[in-house]
Every structure is written in C-alpha cells, then in structure tokens.
Amino acid sequence: xxxxxxxxxxxxxxxGTVLANLVAEKGLPVRLxxxxxxxxxxxxxxRENPKYLPGYRLADGLEADSSLERVLDGAELVFVAIPSSxxxxxxxxxxxxxxxxxxxxxxxxxxxxxxxxxxxxxLRDELPEALIGVLSGPNLxxxxxxxxxxxxVIASEDPALRDTVQKVxxxxxxxxxASTDMYGVELxxxxxxxxxxxxxxxxxxxxxxxxxxxxxxxxxAEMSRFAVSMGANPLTFLGLAGVxxxxxxxxxxxxRNYRVGFALGEGRTLDEAVEALGEVAEGVNTLRRVKExxxxxxxxxxxxxxxxxxxxxGLPAAAVAKMLMLNEQSSDVEFVLPxxx
Numbered sequence: 083x084x085x086x087x088x089x090x091x092x093x094x095x096x097x098g099t100v101l102a103n104l105v106a107e108k109g110l111p112v113r114l115x116x117x118x119x120x121x122x123x124x125x126x127x128x129r130e131n132p133k134y135l136p137g138y139r140l141a142d143g144l145e146a147d148s149s150l151e152r153v154l155d156g157a158e159l160v161f162v163a164i165p166s167s168x169x170x171x172x173x174x175x176x177x178x179x180x181x182x183x184x185x186x187x188x189x190x191x192x193x194x195x196x197x198x199x200x201x202x203x204x205l206r207d208e209l210p211e212a213l214i215g216v217l218s219g220p221n222l223x224x225x226x227x228x229x230x231x232x233x234x235v236i237a238s239e240d241p242a243l244r245d246t247v248q249k250v251x252x253x254x255x256x257x258x259x260a261s262t263d264m265y266g267v268e269l270x271x272x273x274x275x276x277x278x279x280x281x282x283x284x285x286x287x288x289x290x291x292x293x294x295x296x297x298x299x300x301x302x303a304e305m306s307r308f309a310v311s312m313g314a315n316p317l318t319f320l321g322l323a324g325v326x327x328x329x330x331x332x333x334x335x336x337x338r339n340y341r342v343g344f345a346l347g348e349g350r351t352l353d354e355a356v357e358a359l360g361e362v363a364e365g366v367n368t369l370r371r372v373k374e375x376x377x378x379x380x381x382x383x384x385x386x387x388x389x390x391x392x393x394x395x396g397l398p399a400a401a402v403a404k405m406l407m408l409n410e411q412s413s414d415v416e417f418v419l420p421x422x423x
Contacts, residue, residue, distance in 0.1 A: 086110060087250055090157035092172060094121055094146070096134040096223035097189060098163030104226070104256060106141035113145045115153040122146045138227045154179035159187070159246055161217070162201070166192030166364070169201055173208045182211040185243050187236070189217045191271035192364050193371050200268045213240045215247060216264050218271035219322040220330035226256065233257040235323045237267035259322060266318030269309040274328040275339045275365030276372060277301035280389055281332035282343025283399045297385075298332050304383045308372065311381050339365035346392055347399045369393060 087110055091102040094116030102114040116122050118133075125131055125146035129139055147153050154160065154176060164172045169190055180186070186209060188201035199207070205214045215238030226232050236247040236258055244260040251258045261267050280301065284293055305328070306319040318324055331337050335344075342363045345355035352366070373390045376383045388402035 087246065088156050088158050089113075089161070089250060090115065090153050090159070091161045091163060092150075092153070092176065093161075093163035093165075093189075094118070094125075094131060094134070095163060095165075096131075097221065097226075098161070099131045099135055099138075099140070100223045100226045101161055101163065101189065101251075102144055103138075103140050104253060105250060106144035108250075108253065109143065110250065112143065113147060113153040113157070115150055116146060116148060119148050122148050135223070135227060150176050151179050157184075159185045159250060161187050161189055162205075163189045166190055166194055166201065166367075170194065170199075170204050170208065173204060177208060180209060180212065184209070184212045185215070185240075185246060186212045187215040187217050187238075187243070187247060188268075191218060191268075191275065193272050193368055195367065195371065198371055198375055200265070200272070202264050202268055213243045214238065214264070215240070215243045216268045216271075217247070218267050218327065220326040222330060222334065222336065224336075229255045231255050231257075233259060233322055233326075235259050235261050235267050235321065237261040237264045237323070239264065261318065261321070261323070263315045263318045265312060266309055266314035266316075267323040269312060269314055270305065270319060270323040270327055272364075272368055273305045273308065273372065274301075274324075274331050275363065276369045276386060276389065277305070277328060278331040278337050278339035279343035279346070279363070279365050279369065279393070280385060280402065282335075282337075282340035282345075283347035283392070283402065284343075285335075285340075286344045286347025287400060294332070298328060301332070301385060302328060304385055308376065308381055308383060311379055338363040342366060349399075351396065352393050366393060 089105050089112040091098050092115045094114055102112050105112040186205055190201045202214055202216050215236055217234055217236050219234035221232055221234050236244050238244050239262055248258045280297055284297055302325055306316040310316050341359055342355045345358055373386055391397035392399050392402055
C-alpha cells in the first residue's frame with residue numbers, strides 16, 4: 083500500500099462527508115460519491131454539504147462526483163457509508179469498478195431487512211474476492227467535524243486492511259483502534275440504537291441517574307448475550323464499539339433513536355414520533371428485526387421484548403420499567419472468566 087493511498091467514500095451523508103474530509107485534510111487523494119447531482123454541485127461550488135453538515139467547510143482536495151466509475155477509478159481503499167436499506171444495491175452497482183483483493187470497509191450501523199444480514203455479510207455476498215472490514219464506535223459526525231477528540235474501531239480479519247485504515251484515518255483528534263471481531267464490532271453499532279430508544283423513554287418519564295445507569299448496564303448484558311449467540315466475542319462489548327457507542331447514543335439528545343424514545347415516553351404513538359422527527363430512526367427497524375431473531379433463537383431479552391410492545395403494540399412506556407424490575411434473570415455479569423485454583 084502506497085504512502086499516498088487513493089481513498090473512495092461512497093455516501094454523502096454526515097458521516098461519509100466527515101470521513102472523506104478527514105482524509106482530504108491529511109493531504110491524501112480522496113473522492114466522495116453522492117447520488118444527488120445538486121449535492122455534488124454544492125460541494126464543488128461552495129465547499130459545503132448544506133443538507134447534512136451546513137457551515138462545515140470541506141477541504142479543497144476532496145473531490146465530489148455522482149459517477150461510481152470515476153470515484154472508484156484507482157481507489158485502493160473504499161469506505162461504504164450508505165444506509166442499510168440501500169447498501170446492497172450500491173455495492174452491486176460498484177462491483178464492476180472494483181478489482182479482486184479490493185479493500186472495502188463498511189461504516190453503516192444497521193441490519194438488512196428480510197435477510198438479517200450485517201453489512202459485512204452483504205459485502206461478502208456481493209464481493210467475494212474483496213478484503214472486508216467494518217468501522218464503528220462512538221463517532222457523532224458533528225463532533226468529528228468540530229475536531230473533538232474521538233476514537234473508533236476498525237475490525238477485520240485482514241491485518242493489512244486494519245493497518246491501512248489506521249494509517250489513513252489517524253489524526254491528532256481521531257484515533258483508530260483495531261479488532262479482529264467483525265461480528266462483535268458491527269453488532270454493537272447496530273444493537274445500541276435499540277437501547278437508545280429505551281434511554282429516551284426513561285428520560286421522558288422523569289427517571290433518575292440510577293435508572294439510566296441500570297438501563298444501560300442491562301442493555302449491555304442483552305447486547306452481548308445476543309451477539310454471542312451470533313458468534314461474536316463478548317469482550318468486544320467492553321470496548322469502544324460496545325459500551326463506548328452505547329454510552330454516547332443513550333446520553334445524547336441529538337440521537338434520532340433517543341428522540342423517538344423520548345416522544346414515546348411522552349405518550350405519542352410511533353407514527354407521531356416519526357412524524358415529529360421527519361424520518362424513521364434506524365433503531366426502530368433494528369428492533370423489529372432483532373425481536374424476530376430472538377423469538378426464533380429463544381434468547382432471553384426482556385428489554386427488547388418490552389420495547390417492542392411499546393413501539394409496535396402501544397403498551398404504555400412505563401410498563402417497560404416494570405418488566406425490567408420483574409424479569410427472571412438475577413445474575414449481574416453474563417460472561418465471567420473462570421477463577422484460577
């Protein structure tokens with residue numbers, strides 16, 4: 083891998099734009115693909131993405147384009163920052179312009195409808211010859227844009243890919259840690275959105291810090307229990323992609339998932355909450371898919387079950403707190419190391 087790695091970022095939302103700009107500010111060649119020609123024109127003319135990051139000036143070295151062929155031409159490292167609902171189609175469209183052994187990294191925190199596929203699994207399906215990784219962690223795009231100190235995790239089975247991503251993205255304000263547990267890192271990013279809904283609900287109900295602490299800790303236990311059943315390492319959830327991402331999402335009123343939960347806690351219906359937000363939060367879709375999977379696998383997840391009843395069946399939000407206090411499990415820590423001797 084050359085010292086002047088050519089980078090492509092597919093997806094001009096807030097995180098994709100910030101990621102591309104971070105690379106451009108380091109002086110590396112980077113192209114950003116956006117489907118919308120007007121957004122492309124705006125970035126070229128005003129050096130700004132007004133739809134997602136108004137007021138955030140983009141580096142002159144960042145090239146924006148609506149042609150996948152041009153954006154991917156010569157790219158050594160490709161980041162895919164596309165919503166889960168469109169992820170597979172964009173990867174299919176990009177495939178003709180990718181070479182065998184291409185490094186491709188997902189930054190998307192979601193689960194595909196119908197297939198229950200994680201984004202890394204979609205990449206494996208569609209690009210069997212590619213080297214695959216996932217990037218996840220407590221990374222609010224607007225804070226990265228403001229150069230707030232931030233850390234993330236690159237997870238991949240390929241050491242060269244992990245090393246390349248660390249070198250390309252590391253700056254004085256953005257630190258990249260490495261992991262080999264793609265499933266764990268990816269599931270942490272997807273599942274925490276569910277529990278941010280619960281955190282917003284508890285805030286609306288006027289619950290205190292003790293309650294929020296309990297809620298987040300039990301959320302972490304549920305996340306890791308589910309992830310282990312899917313083949314992940316529970317210790318991954320002690321890191322940035324697990325507890326780190328859970329904390330920032332459950333404590334930030336800026337989180338879409340938190341705001342949906344807050345509206346539900348105020349007694350609004352899901353339709354009313356979504357209308358107030360202007361879009362469906364990723365956690366709502368993830369909740370539906372995870373509930374189906376837990377029923378299928380027989381995994382004990384009282385918070386998911388309770389939230390599902392509130393979000394989709396109109397159960398009063400206060401009932402979830404009651405369910406949590408009456409749940410059957412009494413052990414504190416789900417996974418412990420065996421004691422010596």
